Structures are given as structure tokens and as C-alpha cells.
Amino acid sequence: MRIDLTGRTALVTASTQGIGSAIAAGLAAAGARVGVNGRDKGKLDEAVRRLREKVPGGDFVAINANVVSEEDAARAVDALPEVDILINNLGVYGFQDPLAITDEDWRRYFEVNVLAAVRLTRAYLPRMIEQGWGRIQYISSESSVAIPAEMIHYGMTKTSLLAVGRGFAKAAAGTGVTVNSVLAGPTHTAGVEDFVYDLVGRGKPWPEAERIFMKEHRPQSLLRRLIAPEEIANMSVYLSSDQASATTGGAVRVDGGVVDAIIP
Template sequence: MKIDLNGKTALVTGSTAGIGLAIVKGLAATGAEVILNGRKEATVARALTEVRDSVADANVTGFVGDLGNAEGCEALVAAHPSVDILVNNLGIYGPQDFFETPDSDWNRFFETNVMSGVRLSRAYLPGMIEKGWGRVVFIASESALNIPSDMIHYGFSKTAQLSIARGLSKRVAGTGVTVNSVLPGPTLSDGLVEMLKDATKPSQSIEEAAAEFVMANRPSSIIQRAASVTEVANMVVYVCSTLSSATSGAALRVDGGVVDSLV
């Protein structure tokens, strides 16, 4: 199976590290022109260097801007008015008790995790429809189905992404454009590595510490470890490709079997 996205332009939001950066690398390796995004010049520059060092002849550019508000999304669309592939990866998370989560935090999670994807999909889908080809992918989470009691506000935002993606897939039915969601589970991203640093025993690798964390917090995991960011990115790259033309409206889990469901 060969994925060739030469001639296609892809945008990956929130992509200077972790799953987002792995998706950028994966898409760049297929020949796509990729726009990566972050809020700071320094992190965008560092991510661009990492992609170019990792992928020979990578065609990658950066956009610096906060897409967690309407102004940031408008600036991005003004700078890059047309893309063939939109990966709505931008997201924030963090544990917080329901009774201690103020309206401002609910609004911040909604604006960042949900409305960024809404605004960019609204801006870019018409061009995809006109060309008769396009891909939109929302990076959700297994927490969209398995709502964490200590992050209800986060789980809610990820469930909202599933609803939007499914609805949009119906809205663009028959146009050659597909819309899907990808649901990662526990993943060995920069955030998890940082969190595990203090808990890692001297004799443990970070992968072993992550596996221990997964089994303590997500004991239903079938692979019994954290996924790598590349394993998640592989699914996303496939869904963005021409080979996935019969997949639309799907919620594709890369959760290691955490969600105990037949479908």
C-alpha cells in the first residue's frame, strides 16, 4: 500500500509537538505540502526544523497563531485560503473537578477544542467541495466515549467533535469530500512523558512507566501500553489519503482497545 499525496496541501492545527507533529511528519513523507501551526514563533521554528531533519525533501511551512479564537482562525485562512486536507488536531486538556470548573474554563475548552474545528471546516470545506476532493479529520479521544470523571469538560468537548464530524460527513455526502474522527487512547506524547518523569523508577524505561500508568488508569487496554504518536499518526495519514475514499462519517479508534465496545 503506497500513500501518495503529491500535489495536495494539508493543514494540521496545534502541531508543534506530540501527535500533531507526528501527523505533520507522516503527511510530509507522502509528498504533501504541509502547514504546521503553533502559538509561538520559537516552537513553530523548532518543529519545522525537526520535520525537515526527519523527512527528506519535506515541503513544510509554519503558521504562528492562536486558533482558539475567531481572530486566529481568520488570520490563518487569510494566509492560507485553500487546503485539500484539514486535520483539526488543536486541543487542550487537564483534570479539574466538575464543581470547581468555572464557566470560563468550559468556554475556553469549547472555543479551543470545538470551535477551532468548526471555524476552519466552515472556511475550507467549500473549496474542497468545489474541487470534488478533500479530507477533514477531527482528532478526538477515547474520552469522547469513556468520559473521565475528573475531566468532564474535556470529555464533553471531544464528544462534540464526534457529533460535528458525523454531521459534516452527511452535509458533504456525494461530493468526494470525506469527514472522519480519529480517537487516540493513552499515547506516549510529550505531555505524558513530562507527567511520568517524576514517577519513573530508576530501572524503568519511559515506555515501561507509561505501560504501568495505562494499566493503573485504563485497565481495559488490550495492548496494555501507551501507543506511540507515530501509531496514531499512521491512522490519520491513511484517512487523509486517496485510499480511504470509502471511509466517511467514521469514528476510528486508535485507543489500544480501551473502550470496551464491539463497534
């Protein structure tokens, strides 16, 4: 299968590292012009430099904005007004005693993980519908259907994204625009390494820490390892393509078999 996104413009939120960076690289390698987003200009510039090294000839545009802010989100849209592919990757996570999660924490997780994505969808979906083609994705998580006891607030927001994705897919029904959620499983990023060490204890070699984490905290994984960001990106790039034209309103799993169900 050859995926060709030549002539398409994409925006990937929070794409200076991890899954977002891998998706940006994958889209650019397929020919898309890619808006790389980050709130720290120094980190953003460095991320774009790394991406250009990784994808020689790739067309990357730096979008310096904290899209959780209404003002910054509007500035991002002004900087990249015509987007064919919107990947809502921005998210925060962390473990916390369920009874210690404050109202402020609940609001913050919702505003970052859900509302920012809804705001950008409102901005870009009308033009996609008008032109008769578009792709919107919400990078959700296996935690949306297998709520972790150590981060209920995170799981709640990822469940919300499934509802948001299904709802906007209905709003775009019959228009040529597809809207999907991607259920990403536990993925090996720098942030997840810190998260794993916080759970299993510092001072262990990484392979041992990963093994303990998968055994004790994600024992239902059939992969028995963390997923590489590029493995998530492969699914995202496919869902961005013409080949995925009949996949919409879905919760597509790249979870390593963590969700113990035939249908999510």
C-alpha cells in the same frame, strides 16, 4: 499500500509537537505540502526545522497563528487559502475535580477543542466541495465514549467532535469530500508524561509510572502501553488518502482497545 499525496496541501493545527507533529511528518513523507501550525513563533520555527530533518525534501509551511482566535484563524486561512486536507488536532487536556470545573473552564475547553475546529471547517469545506475532493479530520479521543472521571470537561469536548464530524460529513455527502473523527487512545507525548506523573506521583522511573497509569487509570487498554504518536499518524495519513475514499462520517479507533465495544 502506497499512499501518494503529491499535489495535495494539508493544514495540521497544533503541530509543533506530539501527535500533530507526527501527522505533519507522515503527510509530508507521502508527498503533501504541509502547513505546520503553532502560536509561539520560536517553537514553530524549531518544529519546522526538526520536521525538515525528519523528512528530507519535505515541503513544510510555517503557520504562526493561535487558531482559537477568530482573527488568527482568519490569518491562517489567508496564509494557506487552498487546503485539501484539514487535520483539526488542536486540543487541551488536564485532570480536575469534576465539581471544581468552573464555567470559565467549560467554555475554554469548548472553544479550544471544538469551536476552533468548526471555524476552520467552515473556512475550508466550501472549496473542497467545489473541487470535488477533500479530507477533514477531527483528532478526538477514546475519552469521547469512555468519559474519564478525572476530566469530564475534556471528554465532553471530544464527544462533541464526534457529532461535529458526523454532521459535516452529512453536509459534504456525495461531493467527494470525506469527514471523519479519529479516536486516539492514550498517547506517549511530553504533555502526557506530565499528565501521568501528576496522577501517579513524581520521582518514579518512566516505565514504572507508565505501568501504574495504565493499570490504575486505563485498565481497559488491550495494548497495555501508551500509543506512539506515529501510530496515530499512520491512521490519519491513511484517512487523508484516495484509498480511504469510502470512509466518511466515521469515528475511527486508534485507541489500543481502550473502548470496550465492538462498534464505538
